Amino acid sequence: MSKLPKACIIGAGCSGFSTAKALQDKGIPFDIFELSDTVGGNWAYGNKNGMSACYSSLHIDTSKYRMQFEDFPIPDDYPDFPHHAQVLDYFNSYLDHFGLREKVTFNTAVTHVDRMDDGTWKVTLDRSAAGGPSQDVDYYDVLFVCNGHHWSPRWPTPAFEGEFDGVQMHAHSYLSPFEPHDFRGKNIVVVGMGNSAMDIASELSQKPIAKSLWVAARRGVYVMPKYIGGQVADKASLPTWIPLWAQRKLAAMAIKRAVGNMEDYGLPKPDHAPLEGHPSVSGEFLTRVGCGDIRMKPNIERFEGNQVRFTDGSAEDVDIIVYATGYNVEFPFFDPDFLSAKDNHLPLFKRAIRPDLPNLFFMGLAQPLPTLINFAEQQAKWLAAYLVGEYALPDEAVMEAAILSDEKMYIGHFYESPRHKMQVDFNRYVNDLKKEWKKGAKRAKAAGNPLPILAKAASKEAA
Ligand SMILES: Cc1cc2nc3c(=O)[nH]c(=O)nc-3n(C[C@H](O)[C@H](O)[C@H](O)COP(=O)(O)OP(=O)(O)OC[C@H]3O[C@@H](n4cnc5c(N)ncnc54)[C@H](O)[C@@H]3O)c2cc1C
DSSP states (O other): SSEEEEEEEOOHHHHHHHHHHHHHHTTTEEEEEOOSSSSSSSSTTOOOTTTOOTTTBBBBBSSSHHHHHHBOOOOOOSSSBBBBHHHHHHHHHHHHHHOOGGGGOOEEEEOOOOOOOSOOOEEEEOOOGGSSOOOOOEEEEEEEEEOOOOSOOOSSSOOOEEEEEEEEEEEGGOOOOBBBOOOOOOOOEEEEHHHHHHHHHHHHHHHHTTSEEEEOOOSSOOOOSSTTTTGGGOOHHHHHHOOHHHHHHHHHHHHHHHHHOOGGGGGOSSSTTTTTSOOOOOOSSSHHHHHSEEEEEEEEEEEEEEEETTSSSSSOOEEEEEEOOEEOOOTTOOOTTTTOOOOOOOBTTTTBBBBTTTTTEESSSEEEEESSSHHHHHHHHHHHHHHTOOOOOOOOOHHHHHHHHHHHHHHTTTTOOOSSSSSEEEHHHHHHHHHHHHHHHHHHHHHHHHHSSOHHHHHHOOO
């Protein structure tokens, strides 16, 4: 029997399957459970799990150069910003290339997880969609949570006052100008100014579709282009030895040079400097505003039947409201008393580990700029090294201090919003992680490379 701990991976999106690859590389035994019949999570358009927020026209905002896995180059013939179907194809090739597909247990949901007194994880599974029992229990030594964080729609809270006679929907269920509603000839309000709001408003505001389209937002944001000077904008990255504050200043100057002042397009003036909030990315939105097809409104104040009244006192006849107001971070398989992310805030060492639970790992639970796709790949390599004794964690107090200083560095300068609780700069994060890994490798070596988590779960299953 292997002395290495046995791992459970929840979810086979890109965070889950890149974690599986790293464990496989180190010979760590694992099971990976996926509630759907496909890998790819969010990027599987029409995913039968109901959790994908993909719309028919969605192209990834991260360029192919930045989203590609370190271990598996993206096809040369892909466009700079692939369509969601190409992203999913790339994921599928990754699984097939590394022989991971047969390791995934499809149509199997992790419904509950309990931490046992000895630190092992009791995992309850619903295998009924695969023809198995609706309640089955397995035990694991370590748990990788890879359930994604863009599937539980966040609605404005509290809800706006008054009664609205039209349709209200969240961007999560938007598919196309014809599904789930026919948007042609309609008066539409899109609430929010994140990436989904930019895309959906730009698409629906085209003359053959909306009659009128307004974007309602509490505050202005900076809208970044996908290209600057003919080059893919996210490809240019500054060396990590330049302090983050200086990188931000330089990037802010580049954004100002590239797009100028938001108010010159008729957008609200942001109440923060560029990069003091998560920037939105769109190659179309500013032009559509400039063309007058998208008109701006402040936040909604109240509903009055078929009218929406805004906080500036204006009112419009509206048929459909699309809330592009973000997502809640949720772990439905944990008792909330045990663990939850209140207001989307879950402080973690290197965005992966709660210091008091060193055998529980959150993968891809971050808002990294410019990419989340290959983020867990980096975390997983580090954690696989940890599980085989090649890296040792610092003690709890050091981890707690690092969490505080990392949060200050990454989000201290942002305005308060649930959108900004997990922000990291991808390059800086990876650079810091490598430094921490080196330090931990020395700690592990000095202690004789002991396994940090012992294999206890297998004996429970046998019992
Ligand atoms: C509209 C939109 C556009 C985006 N654009 C970009 C972009 O341009 N660049 C970028 O980097 N990121 C983007 N993202 C972020 C996106 O979340 C990530 O790219 C990526 O999908 C995260 O992968 P994941 O594996 O962490 O989560 P997901 O892709 O959500 O996968 C989670 C998987 O876990 C499974 N699962 C969940 N719960 C259970 C359970 N209890 N039991 C078993 N399985 C379970 C799900 O079925 C799913 O397959 C975008 C997100 C949205 C919504």
